[in-house]
């Protein structure tokens with residue numbers, strides 16, 4: 057029999073205990089399947105978007121993990137083979153920045169430390185602090201497989217990264233070249249287009265006059281004026297471009313200009329790309345500092361002069377400005393141009409300026425030598441995967457966003473000038489100047505055999521490794537069977553034959569993630585998954601089709617969590633809600649339930665603490681219901697009544713002859729379970745949560761428990777079989793409800809469920825039992841209809857009682873006019889009505905007696921037989937007060953409505969609302985006056 061639950065529910069104690077138990081007992085571990093031919097069809101698996109190793113859990117994570125965990129727990133309870141893989145990302149830039157700051161605060165720099173010592177330091181930092189977010193996930197009960205936890209710099213995953221790089225290189229899909237990249241002078245690395253955030257700034261457009269040189273080599277006195285937002289880049293100008301058909305400049309075709317300040321002759325070139333309408337129609341060309349100019353330079357075979365160093369100071373290509381910071385140089389360049397009379401004008405101009413997403417420094421487009429992935433044919437496959445329906449997006453609109461980006465994708469710059477990350481496996485030869493790319497660390501040049509080689513100092517973009525996760529976590533490349541891919545090193549324990557994980561879990565079922573990493577991560581996983589999984593043939597030895605190459609079959613993009621005023625949470629605004637703090641206050645279950653109850657696809661959540669308070673009350677309600685039930689089980693046991701536990705763990709049923717409340721609550725449970733299953737299948741977490749809430753609080757606690765109390769009599773002479781039947785239904789419905797609620801409130805349900813079985817549960821956890829699956833045939837619609845009639849009647853009687861001021865505790869007779877047919881339902885269940893509506897007898901009548909306060913509904917008329925004993929003086933005083941109040945309301949409304957200035961200006965709905973208010977007040981006033989007259993005040 058159940059053990060006692062403490063009087064009050066204390067989430068903290070309960071949650072700490074079970075969180076630790078789940079991890080210790082490895083409840084959610086999913087070992088590699090042992091059976092041959094394990095198939096992915098009965099599987100439900102997802103990869104956790106790996107949080108940055110530097111991260112702390114924020115509300116966005118908690119939301120994402122809540123939705124994922126509900127799905128995992130639901131699928132697990134449906135008997136599927138479920139796997140949720142956790143891990144952390146080494147987060148190149150973020151981690152390096154963080155440790156660098158520490159090092160600087162200790163008076164050193166990473167450069168002083170040297171690369172090896174610095175990397176060692178980062179690893180130390182990771183050992184100490186890198187597990188924060190996963191620790192928080194453990195405490196919050198995420199049902200992930202901790203045995204499969206990875207870190208993107210783990211040796212096993214690093215092998216995959218190296219294999220992917222070498223393979224793409226061998227396939228001619230990786231190249232090194234000088235291109236314009238977004239350069240962060242603070243981080244001193246190239247960053248991807250996606251890592252640049254643009255802000256509008258009020259800046260200037262400087263117009264500069266370039267002297268035209270005549271055939272004699274002397275200035276002709278004519279000028280060509282160009283406009284620029286970055287005048288300091290003119291130091292690297294190599295040409296000025298005009299449109300070939302621009303008649304203003306036809307006479308300048310083939311002429312040269314003298315580049316001011318640098319005294320360099322540069323050609324005037326013609327190119328159709330130049331817009332005649334923009335500015336003066338003449339464009340300075342600086343291939344090393346602008347992507348469009350770079351393309352122009354390529355077309356016209358122009359040199360590229362890079363005038364800045366890694367820190368965005370002018371280098372020795374910048375003449376007398378060498379050594380100046382870019383913005384200092386800008387001022388001096390402008391001043392010098394002005395003093396030489398070459399500044400034609402300065403115009404105000406709103407600029408879209410790119411900043412480094414990490415450190416907010418203004419990004420400098422700059423020519424540098426980088427590694428790139430040739431994005432075709434990878435992108436084409438990734439487009440086909442979505443177009444052919446092998447990957448489905450929810451909400452659907454994101455498929456369009458994805459395709460649009462994918463169809464306009466550029467080659468991907470994958471090198472970063474950082475120290476923390478996967479170092480690029482390419483070695484430069486100082487003898488033949490060729491590059492050796494190798495799976496093993498190279499000691500000799502593969503071209504000339506020289507040992508004068510050095511490995512590239514660059515590391516790979518963090519997203520290169522996380523893009524590989526769907527294949528690498530399941531054993532690629534060790535399991536590659538196409539012959540081309542090298543088998544994984546034997547010391548990693550991956551054998552060519554050991555591919556059961558891959559066969560079972562790839563493609564994963566679903567990805568739950570945020571919109572912000574749709575391009576960064578989702579798109580890249582699709583590209584890399586569709587490419588590298590081809591190495592792994594199907595279990596039957598056939599080639600892997602595109603439908604089986606995708607990294608996941610569905611992508612669910614969740615919404616954002618905003619504050620209660622729908623503002624985006626941000627540190628600068630100071631409106632960030634720390635989930636850990638809220639959890640301490642209200643319990644994990646209440647916070648999870650809040651998030652779930654507000655989560656519908658495509659709608660941002662306005663997180664409101666009042667809702668969480670409400671759901672903490674919900675948790676208490678369930679707790680108290682459990683205590684009530686346990687108390688009754690104990691009492692019954694003392695009276696020798698034991699409940700039948702045979703049906704526990706399955707879907708409760710009710711015999712046709714069972715009492716109405718039993719048949720009804722079972723039917724309600726089936727209907728609720730049906731709705732919850734459907735809602736979860738459609739990612740309607742909000743519908744699912746709200747349906748459960750209404751069932752548990754409304755149907756079960758407010759109605760059923762109140763009614764069933766009538767049948768729990770254990771006193772001498774009571775009908776014991778009736779008590780036993782009632783208790784059995786009560787316990788089985790409650791137990792099934794716990795299972796229904798378990799994915800949403802895993803801690804509370806675990807505690808109560810274990811208490812119910814008093815230490816001898818049929819499984820290690822409620823999470824390992826079966827989710828309630830409704831049977832359509834058990835949907836007893838007659839019970840639902842009959843109960844609905846009783847409920848309506850009880851509600852109406854309560855309302856009438858309130859209206860005429862029947863004291864709370866007084867039981868009074870009622871008169872009821874109702875169809876003969878329904879008469880029987882009422883008579884049979886008279887005890888229920890008497891108890892719940894505080895009624896002492898029902899008089900069935902053809903017509904309600906005159907003078908009684910009554911309510912009419914389409915099904916029945918009901919009246920309360922009650923003689924009010926009232927204090928006339930007090931009642932008159934009350935009425936007078938109320939009359940005065942309503943008179944004032946009417947007068948106020950009349951004054952406003954009589955004011956033409958107001959009625960002309962106010963929106964029609966405001967005016968209509970006010971008119972309605974006025975009419976209602978007048979109606980109430982008439983009634984009050986009539987009451988006063990009847991009392992003869």
Ligand SMILES: [Zn+2]
Pocket residue numbers: 240241242243244412413414415416417
């Ligand atoms: Zn930066």
Ligand SMILES: [Zn+2]
Pocket residue numbers: 485486487488489490501502503504505506
């Ligand atoms: Zn060589």
